[in-house]
Amino acid sequence: MTKETVVFTVNDRVEQTVVSPEKPLLWVLRDELDLTGSKYGCGRALCGACTVHVDGQPTRACVTPVKAVEGKRVTTIEALSETELGARVQRAWKSLNVPQCGYCQSGQIMAVVALLRAIPKPTDQNIDEALSGNICRCGMYPRIRKAVHELAAGGFA
């Protein structure tokens, strides 16, 4: 398989990698750039554990060929605390004991930040629509919902 050079930005750093262009972004992040905060849960865009932001949009890294992010800005959970909203969401997660096993939570948090950016005061239906792609096998949905509402009300500033 032929390799190509792909240049993109990850957490504000320019990365240049020589890879086969169809290699999913998730495995470039995890195995080449050592950013393991984005998780593997299904590999088929079914669970959301691998959610990252590509130019601010929540994206399933497990099915995104690295070539598709050429020239784009990728943000992962590792850099999230650098934004005010990201840090607030993480504070909410800690104080409301949202994580159980925690394995889904990178993806949940990335999805929540994207939701709150797009819709600062989401309704329950907005939450259902934005977060139903993110499975939490530990079943922390009620807490995630509560955290989103409290964040929307200005909590955890």
Add this chain to the structure above:
Amino acid sequence: MKKTLLRRDFLRATAIAGGGMLVACKWDSDSSSRPTPASSARRNDETPAADPNAERWTPNAFIRISADNFVTVIVGAAEIGQGTMTAVPMIVAEELDADWERVSWEQSEASAITYGNPFWQSEGGLGDLDQAGLQITAASTTVRGYYDSQRRAGAAVRQMLLEAASDQLNVPVESLTTRNSFVIHTASRSRLSYGSLAAAAAEKLPPLSPPLKDPSEFRLIGQRKQRLDAAEKSDGSLDYGFDFKIPNMVTVMVIRAPRFGAQLIGHKVGDAVDVDGFRGVHPIPSGLAVVADDYWSAEQARKLITTEWIGGEELSTADLKDQFDTRNSLPGVPVRNDALRLPGLPSGDITEDYHFPYLAHAPMEPLNVTIDYRGSECEIWCGSQWPDMDQLVAATVLGLPPAAVKFNNLLSGGGFGRRACLGFDYIQEAAHVARVVGQPLKVVWTREDDIRGGYYRPYTACRLSASLDGAGGIASWSHRVASQTLLVNPIVETALGQVTEEVQTSQGAKEMPYAIPDVYVDTHAISNGVPTLWVRSVANATNVYAVETFFDHLAKQAGRHPLSLRRELLQEKPRHLAVLNAVAEMANWTPETNDSLFRGVAVFASYESVIAQLIEADVEKQGEGKHKVSIRKVYSAVDCGTAVNPDLVEAQIESGIVFALSSILFGEIELENGEVKQSNFHDYPVLRMYQSPAMETRVLPSDHSPGGVGELGVPCVGPALANAIYAATETLYTSLPLNRHASLVFE
């Protein structure tokens, strides 16, 4: 089951470099080393005589106090999401009077002797382990198992710190108090930090029975504390096994048998040789190991390799219903026989057959094992619910003494029982791979590997039969269970001999709580080639569904309201009655309620806890005999004794509700001619945000010792929902999952 009296826990303190202290413990390992009465007395004596057994002690720490006044609690149980790394430190810190802001956790090494859960102390036959207990995190036992010993440990260390302070200040111990990791002498306004006293305290003899706090003095236990592992679970920094890397490591995926038990007879690597990063294949007992540089190259290569298999289990789940029903037409092994009947056919007038499918655990983090085997020694990193046994099994496969295998237990992305595998499949396999691949490696499972990998909750059929007494009560009740046995091999049977009570198929049937004069329960253990395992709440999930829905069916035939009949038949069970009344009150439900909602309730006790759960649903008639069901709210009332951290108790109950709804609504693993049909979350769906109902959970106050909660929230959810549907439709749904019934539409 809990035999705290058998346990002799000896504490031993050592000074550590830099002025801290390390408190180690060692269980009394055989009867010859048990202290004679004289030596026991010496332990209570002020004279610090040398311990004749000193060389037998191994310094496995479980409390560490550093000179800068930080306390680390080393936890033997596994963290699979349930909050172990917070609850156990809270118990220790409570009696130690430690400053919670300066308490942290550490996962212990694998060692049943030191870190085994006292809950699993055995009656004999396991040598050292009889006294120690297995280091298994299962059956909701962490808090209830470790509670007493961790309290005593914390209290003993506090006592030693007090004695050290008394020496230093030259005042009597009685004049000293403790608070937030300081010893305080009020009269002289002196405050000495635990850290500054630790080295001197390490010289003191640990008291055998230190005084424990009265629950009214608790400052931590009962508080809604933040999880100690919340930060690293919110910023992506926690390394799960899947993330863990060691230098020079390759990635291995295994092509496993397409039918359970099939043998690999050939393979063709084919175009895989062209995959960049592909390194080769090795036949191993479980299949063909595909070795590559990383995840993606392993996955790409694996797709291109073809394999040939022979034999294996050719079962189709569609055939199981008849098979199991036939078995249930024959008498089983009686496990409860209140009226001393002749074992035989249950002879009620009302009979129902129930059927429950295979289920996969599907923890969020798929299985994986990182292993570095260097010939004479080996190191393993793996999230495990049973580290001591996984260590032993790996050592056996590698032909090493267990001590040569260092097992690092990692925090797991969920377990639900899959990471305490009675077949030890993933750990054996990884050890086999390590033997043939001469370098450090990680065996990773994809989601497809996980869903198709077996070790399912067993397929189960129940036959319930009862007679009414004609006066609004139930005269007789019988419950027959046919299920696959979980005790798959003799080692496990020995290890868990005394535990079989907990895992056998009758769990939840035998304990049927209602006052009925003639109760009879028997079981059939069926075996076939599909590997099965405990899944969160084990047989309770199926048996309680049958018991509680059959109960509502009987109440209907008897012309009784399900709530009134439950109250009447639970008069002798005050804890059941209390949670039942609490949940009815929360939902504002009485036998007189007459509104447009439909409600169902179920009650269940196990793990030394009791729960009642009530579901409110809208059930709307649609055309063609269909009903549309939407769950409005799930109420839970819980009596789990002392709730060490009520917020984490609530989290566990809510987690249990979501887990249960996943299986009740759509959980099913099917086999066709031996091949598993499901493979990933599209055909093995689990509950998502939009399907997750509102919940309200109340933890009832109690001073009793703690009960388990990890599985408690699971068994009642299904029957509560089915009973709400029954109230609306008068249809008793006796097979799961519910979405397989064309007459039900869920919203």
